[in-house]
Amino acid sequence: MLNSCSPGSLRHRDSSRRTGAGTFEVDTGLHRITGPVLILQGTADPLTSQVIRYLPVLPQAQLRWVPGSHHVAPSDAPATVTAQIVRFLRRYPLQP
Numbered sequence: 001m002l003n004s005c006s007p008g009s010l011r012h013r014d015s016s017r018r019t020g021a022g023t024f025e026v027d028t029g030l031h032r033i034t035g036p037v038l039i040l041q042g043t044a045d046p047l048t049s050q051v052i053r054y055l056p057v058l059p060q061a062q063l064r065w066v067p068g069s070h071h072v073a074p075s076d077a078p079a080t081v082t083a084q085i086v087r088f089l090r091r092y093p094l095q096p
Contacts (some may be wrong), residue, residue: 031057031059033061034091035060037058038084039051040066040085041073042072044075045071
């Protein structure tokens with residue numbers, strides 16, 4: 001659960017399950033995700049450095065850059081985002 005949604009003050013209520021890293025804190029429970037994860041990040045997003053912190057916590061994560069996109073890449077570059085998702089799902093089909 002989040003105490004606040006203002007940037008710079010995101011905190012997880014259970015402080016024993018988080019690691020501090022910069023502006024936001026990453027919930028350490030993310031390591032339990034064992035399947036592939038696609039992270040799409042806009043190159044013009046001012047929070048770009050924040051997403052990098054998830055890579056060590058999510059061992060199956062793949063970071064893909066969306067050139068010129070800001071914080072909401074699907075709005076900025078819908079065709080690029082769709083192509084990245086389709087490529088990812090073809091490589092890692094959903095399991096029933």
